[in-house]
Amino acid sequence: MNRLQVALRQVALLVVALVVGGLFIVLAGYNPFAVYGELLAGAGFNLVLAIIPGNPAGISTNIAAGNLFATINVWGPLILLGLSAALPFRAGLFNVGSQGQYWFGAILGVQLGITIGSNGGLLAAFLGAIVGGAVCGAIAGALKALRGANEVVTTIMINWLVVYTGHFLYGYAGPFANPVTQQPVSVPFPEGMRLPELLKSGITLHAGILVALVAVAVFGVLMSRTGFGFSVRTLGSNRHAAHYAGMPTKRLTVLVMGIGGAFAGLAGFVEITGTTGQITGSNIVGSSSFAFAGIAVALLGRNSAVGVLLAALLFAALQSGSRFLSGSFPPELASSLSGVLQAVIVFLIGANSLFSYLGGLNGIAARLPIRKTQGAVE
Amino acid sequence: MFSALPTVPLLSLTGITKRFGNLVANSDVSLDVRPGEIHALLGENGAGKSTLMNIAAGYARADEGRIEVRGVPQEFRLPADAIAAGIGMVHQHFHLVDRLTVAENIVLNDEPGSAVLIDYKAANGEVRDLSERMGLPVDPKALVADISVAMQQRVEILKTLYRKADVLLLDEPTAVLAPAEVRDLLTVIRSLADSGVGIVLITHKLDEATLVADRLSVLRSGEIVARFDRGDASPAELAQEMVGREIHTVVARPHAVGATVLSVTDLEVDDSRGVPALRGVSFEVGESEIVGIAGVDGNGQAELVGVLAGLVTPNSGRATVAGEPLAFEHPRSIARQGVAHVPADRRKYGLVADFTLADNFALRGYYTAPFSKRGFLQRGVIDSLCAENMAHYGVKARGVDALAKELSGGNQQKLILAREMFTSPRLLLASQPTRGLDVGSIETVHGRLLKHRDEGCGILLVSFELDEILALSTRVVVLFEGRVVLDRPRSEVSREILGAAMTGAVAA
Ligand SMILES: Nc1ncnc2c1ncn2[C@@H]1O[C@H](COP(=O)(O)OP(=O)(O)OP(=O)(O)O)[C@@H](O)[C@H]1O
Ligand SMILES: [Mg+2]
Numbered sequence: 001m002n003r004l005q006v007a008l009r010q011v012a013l014l015v016v017a018l019v020v021g022g023l024f025i026v027l028a029g030y031n032p033f034a035v036y037g038e039l040l041a042g043a044g045f046n047l048v049l050a051i052i053p054g055n056p057a058g059i060s061t062n063i064a065a066g067n068l069f070a071t072i073n074v075w076g077p078l079i080l081l082g083l084s085a086a087l088p089f090r091a092g093l094f095n096v097g098s099q100g101q102y103w104f105g106a107i108l109g110v111q112l113g114i115t116i117g118s119n120g121g122l123l124a125a126f127l128g129a130i131v132g133g134a135v136c137g138a139i140a141g142a143l144k145a146l147r148g149a150n151e152v153v154t155t156i157m158i159n160w161l162v163v164y165t166g167h168f169l170y171g172y173a174g175p176f177a178n179p180v181t182q183q184p185v186s187v188p189f190p191e192g193m194r195l196p197e198l199l200k201s202g203i204t205l206h207a208g209i210l211v212a213l214v215a216v217a218v219f220g221v222l223m224s225r226t227g228f229g230f231s232v233r234t235l236g237s238n239r240h241a242a243h244y245a246g247m248p249t250k251r252l253t254v255l256v257m258g259i260g261g262a263f264a265g266l267a268g269f270v271e272i273t274g275t276t277g278q279i280t281g282s283n284i285v286g287s288s289s290f291a292f293a294g295i296a297v298a299l300l301g302r303n304s305a306v307g308v309l310l311a312a313l314l315f316a317a318l319q320s321g322s323r324f325l326s327g328s329f330p331p332e333l334a335s336s337l338s339g340v341l342q343a344v345i346v347f348l349i350g351a352n353s354l355f356s357y358l359g360g361l362n363g364i365a366a367r368l369p370i371r372k373t374q375g376a377v378e
Numbered sequence: 379m380f381s382a383l384p385t386v387p388l389l390s391l392t393g394i395t396k397r398f399g400n401l402v403a404n405s406d407v408s409l410d411v412r413p414g415e416i417h418a419l420l421g422e423n424g425a426g427k428s429t430l431m432n433i434a435a436g437y438a439r440a441d442e443g444r445i446e447v448r449g450v451p452q453e454f455r456l457p458a459d460a461i462a463a464g465i466g467m468v469h470q471h472f473h474l475v476d477r478l479t480v481a482e483n484i485v486l487n488d489e490p491g492s493a494v495l496i497d498y499k500a501a502n503g504e505v506r507d508l509s510e511r512m513g514l515p516v517d518p519k520a521l522v523a524d525i526s527v528a529m530q531q532r533v534e535i536l537k538t539l540y541r542k543a544d545v546l547l548l549d550e551p552t553a554v555l556a557p558a559e560v561r562d563l564l565t566v567i568r569s570l571a572d573s574g575v576g577i578v579l580i581t582h583k584l585d586e587a588t589l590v591a592d593r594l595s596v597l598r599s600g601e602i603v604a605r606f607d608r609g610d611a612s613p614a615e616l617a618q619e620m621v622g623r624e625i626h627t628v629v630a631r632p633h634a635v636g637a638t639v640l641s642v643t644d645l646e647v648d649d650s651r652g653v654p655a656l657r658g659v660s661f662e663v664g665e666s667e668i669v670g671i672a673g674v675d676g677n678g679q680a681e682l683v684g685v686l687a688g689l690v691t692p693n694s695g696r697a698t699v700a701g702e703p704l705a706f707e708h709p710r711s712i713a714r715q716g717v718a719h720v721p722a723d724r725r726k727y728g729l730v731a732d733f734t735l736a737d738n739f740a741l742r743g744y745y746t747a748p749f750s751k752r753g754f755l756q757r758g759v760i761d762s763l764c765a766e767n768m769a770h771y772g773v774k775a776r777g778v779d780a781l782a783k784e785l786s787g788g789n790q791q792k793l794i795l796a797r798e799m800f801t802s803p804r805l806l807l808a809s810q811p812t813r814g815l816d817v818g819s820i821e822t823v824h825g826r827l828l829k830h831r832d833e834g835c836g837i838l839l840v841s842f843e844l845d846e847i848l849a850l851s852t853r854v855v856v857l858f859e860g861r862v863v864l865d866r867p868r869s870e871v872s873r874e875i876l877g878a879a880m881t882g883a884v885a886a
Contacts, residue, residue, distance in 0.1 A: 226753050227745040234741065237730045244689065244719070244727040245741045246710025 010302060014314070017344040024340055028333055035337075043321035044068025066202035067320070073275055075316035076208035080267035081290055082297030082308040083219050084133075084260045088151075089303045090223060091256040092236035097140055097155025098264040098291040100162035101133040103284050105265020106272050107166055108132030110279055111176065114187055121193045126211075126269055133265020134258040136162065141257030145250035151257065159291070163284055170281035177281070186279040195274040208270035215263060220305030232256055264294070289339070296342045299349045315342065386449045387412045388576040389434060389465060389545045394443030396429055398784065401776055403429040404440070405600040411545055411576035416567060418587040419580045421597030422620050422816045423788025424774045427580045428470055430597070431547045434578075435467035436460035447545075466538025467547040470580075470787045470814070471725055472530050474522045480529075481505040481518035484537050509536055513566050524651060526676050528559045535566075546570065546577045550787070552586060553814045556675050556842040564590050582788075582816050584613035596620055621818035628824035630831075630850050636665030638701075639805050639836035640686070645695035647681045655681040657860040658695070663805065663836040668827070670851030670868075671840045673880050678860040679840045680722065683809050686838070687719040688712045689727075699805060713742060718803035720794055722810045722840070728794040731783035735775055738782050739764035739797050767796040772822055787814045795823060799830060806830065809840045824850060844873060858882045 022032035040046060044067030050059040081098050088095040106129060113125030136158055143149040169176040171184050178187050195206040223229035234242040235252055242249050267290075272279060297315060301307025318338035390410035396403045403426040411417045421427050432438040434445065436454030445452045447463045454460045460467075474483050485501045502518040509516045514532045522530060531551060538546060548567070552560045560583075568590060571577050581587050587594055594611065596604040596619045604611075604619040617625040640663040649655040656678045663669045671679055684690030686697060688709035697704040705711035713719075721727040729738050740760045743749045748759050764778045771792040775785055782790060791814050798806065811827070812820045827850060831837055841847050847854060854871050856864040856879040864871070864879040 225755055227750045227755060228753065230737070230740070230744045230755060234730055234733070237732050238726075240726045241728070241730050241741065244687070244709060244721060245744075246688070246708070246713055248710075 006302060010300060010307070013345060013348050014300070016348055017341050020344045021337060021341045024337065030333075039318065039321035039337075041321070042067055042323065043071045043317035045071075045317065045321075062201050065199075069199065069201060069203045069205035070323070071313075071316050071320040072205055072209050073203075074320045075313055076212035076274070077267040077271045078293060078297055078312040078316050078319075079212040079216055079308060080263045080270065081294030082301060082312050083215060083294075084137075084264035084267070085291075085294040085298035086301065086303040086308055087219060087223075087232070087263065088256055088260045089298055090229075090236050091232045091252065092239065093141075093144070093253065093256060093260075094152050095137065095140075095155055095257060095260045096152050096291050096295070097136060097158050097261065098267075098294040099287055100155070100159035101136040101261035101264035102268040102290055103166050103287070104136045104162045105129035105131075105133035105262070106268030106279060107169065107176075109265070109269045110186060110189055110272055113189060113193060113273070118190065118192055121190070122195070122273065125189075125193075125273055126266075129265040129269035130262045131265070133268070134262040137261020137264070138254050138258035140261075141254035144257070145253040159288075163287075166279075166284040167281050170279055170284065174281065176279075178278075184281040188278045189273055191277075193273070194277065195270065206274035208274040211266060211270055215266060216305050216309055219263075219308075223305070228255075264290075292346075293342065296346050300345050387446075388448060389578075390446045390449075391430070391434055392444045392446070394430060394433060394440045394445075396426070396433060396438065396440050399776070402600050404433070407443070407597070407600070407602055409578075409595055409602070411578055413544070413574045413576050414571050415592040416571050416577045416579055416590055418591035418594040419578055419597065420582075420584070420587060420594060420616060420620055423792070423814075423819055424786040425597040425620075425816075426600040427597055428549055428786065431467060431549055431578065431580065434460070435465055435547055437467070461538075461541050461543065464543050465545045465547065466541060466543030468531065468534040468538065468549060468551055470549040470553070472534055474530055474533060476521070476523040478522060479518065480516050480520050480522060480525065480533050483522055483533055484508075484518075484540050486537075488541060505536065505540070508540060512536065512539060513569060527554045528556070528563075528675065531555070531563070539570075544575050546575055548577065549580045550582065550814060551579070552581055552583060557844060558674065560586065582814065582820075584616045584817065587616065588613055598622065617817045620816060623818070625817050625821055628821055628828065628849060630668070630828055630852075632852070633666045633832055635667040635852060636834065638662050638664050639667075639699065640704075640838065641698045642682075642686075643696045645682070645685065645697065646693045647678070647685055647690060647695075648693060649681055655860050656685075656692075656695075659857070659860070659862055661855050661862060661865055663838055665804070665834045665836055666831050667852045668831055668837040668839055668850050670847035670854045671838065671857060672844065672847050672854055672876055673857040675842060677857045679809075679857055681860075682857070683719070683722070683807050683838070683840055686712075686717070686807055687721070713801075716801075716804035717807065718798040718801055718805070719807045720798050720809055720811050722813070724790055724794055729782045729790055731781070733782055734779045735768065735773075735782060735785070735793060736761050736764045736778040738793060739767065739778075739800075742797060743801065763800070767800050768793065771796040771826065772819060788816060788819055791815060792819060792823070795826070799826065802830075802833070803835060806835055806837045807840075808837055810842065811839070812841075812843070812846060844876060847876070848873065856880055 025032040025035050044064050046059050047061065047064040047068050049057040050061045050064060084098045084101060085095050109125035109129030109132060112128035113121040116124045140151045140154040140158060143154045144151045168174055170186055171177065174184065176186055177184055195208055197204050197206055199205040223232065231242065231247045231252055234245065234247060235249060239249060293315060297308055297311045301311035315338065318341055322338055387410035392408045394404050394407045407430055409430065419427050429438065433440045436457040436459050445454065447465070452463055481502045484505050505518040514536055516529060516532050516536065522533065531554065551563060555563060564586065567577055567579065579591060588611065592608050594606045594616065595602055596616065598620060643660045645656050645659045646654065647656040659682065661669065671682070673679060681690055685692045685706065686704065688705065688707055691707055699715045699717060702715060705715065725731065730741065740749045744755065749756060761778050768775065773789050773792045773796060775789060785793065795811060812823050815823060827837060839847065839850060851868045853865065853867055854876065855862055856876060858880060859882065863882065
């Protein structure tokens, strides 16, 4: 298959997912077109309509821009979570540990930043998040390389370890919980140290998206233009050939999981220092969908840089658009719609591999019990 | 007994055309097989033999043409349809499940017992009966991963017979076999044919084809260019038809041997099951010397090459390259010491099937000049070097951006050779370097190996083809049960002496 065909197939997958999502909306008793329309508007995508001379749709540019900023603020972390799954996928490794890597990165970064204070605190948080995420990923990579431990199992184990440690650290009377307010949250990340603001229209667009765009560019260049990317792709396609060719397969395994973890850690950094401003104990526990979102982004984006960008934008729009849904669709249902769509996409991609395994449409037709009698005239 | 041949062929292909993009792999090809006959299908690498058989066995669909079984038109959408029509194929590269037993592989998808529970006892029994009846003895309970290639091939054949195939399509079955195994296989094929089965046999070994086939068809660039009946063509004439020119077997002119390149001392290695495979092996290879390792498969050749290439860990012993200790277990350091390796299993180690030819060409050297600069791949350089070296070895492909899996088997092998020789190594480990190549390509590759030898490269040549060993080697070493039982200059050995040594009748 050439690139165009692959891209078309991904788009087809997306369309099917949206149709299935539409059926859910119908089942809930609402009009899918209206809901999708409002989702798009809620995500701020209606801003393009405002550009039409005379603004016939009567869009409020201020509100639309604010909605778009909110979407972009979600887009950044989703890109980074997508990368944290995509890079290991390229090496044939399955990173289910984005959640743990995200929080360990965030915790290390935030505590380091707060400790260092206004002079270089943000940079320290940035580096701390990279290191924290990388360590979590690399541990799973090392266990795989040295002991052959399955990375799916170890990354999930590390997730639980981090999540409950985090819950304890920021829980009631936890060591890192805010000693002043006695609330189960961290000390607020000082205002002056937050990620810089880029634009503001009711909602602030922060620099997180720039971090993510740089990360995606680094990933793209790394994979397609460097020797490192070449060896990662070889490892993912034929590990025997990688070994034969003298590639350092064990070191690569650790490195790939480490870099994947660093991406997830960066997602935590962007979210905390850009959007939420503090770590909340209960958020840590309630974040099990992070790894799933990253995997869905990577799968839909076929682990490519551009693919991850687009897939992350889609999920960001769903997530942020549904926050602003109202009237025609209750918000409780709206928030689960994005989950439904993610699940359908992951399911379809799994089914798609099964589909090619069965030999495509022809193959499936041939397997059905209805058979032409032998030699029948066509 | 063939006087009463029925006129209706078991399988007939008519006007088959198959295109891959612009490339026409089969062009209006017609071929049939009658009961009781062996029909040899010959042709250069990339001529379209495998493609034609894949179509006949339901693995691929023709763009044009008809398939008939016993005169009834067929439309195969799946291999299962072809199997149901009695057509079984054994591929150039086997399709077995390593972690299942022989019996499980054979009955897979067609198991005795109820729909849910497999009756393993019955399966083992049935497989044992079948294998004995067909003269293809196997151990039903052995794991496929643990048995030799020759055994795996038996399993593939039994798999088709278990499904009651009466047409057998065999794609280069003898390429992976040692001479004695080839003789056994040809006997079995003959007796299968005598029992009424129709057989299509693809092979590059023309003497084999003239010996065993009732009819022969020659494909060139996707078209049938000649057909012969038994006895109507000599191997030389067939070769001429295949490649469109005369073939000369390469004869090695002697060349003075230089300083020692590889020295192996008391090497001991276990195989993957922990059984001793090499028990104290010592020998040397000099500059401009070709040392041929002869011996029946499974006597330690694979482990020897594996250790020297850094893929297998030795128990004890030493090896030096140009006086330096060989960097055991480190394939890249070994490559840096000037050692190249053409692996016997090209699909597992030699190539990345989903990579382009250019990427496969860069597989070894991607991290360093001229393929990379400061960690960045030099795409332009890689593409032009790949194209240039593919031309030296006559690799036929639509371009450097074709995928390796699109290449015919022989062309894949030539690509590996081109890559490994590119670095001008001081030592080449060549395991079955001409396996699967057509006669013309063998001539090219032998010529190339001798040229590198003349330029100073030492070559360790592992081959089950005695002809190849005898044609190229400066010295010949025979391995038997993990020991060197013979190590002599080429001038002091004959086919008979080697044959005796290979069976363990030590010639000393
Ligand atoms: N899936 C594919 N996509 C593109 N080209 C293909 C594909 N399969 C085969 N080809 C091309 O079709 C031609 C015929 O290939 P085929 O494998 O049939 O050759 P062959 O006669 O079996 O050669 P060999 O003796 O080397 O095995 C080759 O040029 C090959 O590159
Ligand atoms: Mg072939």
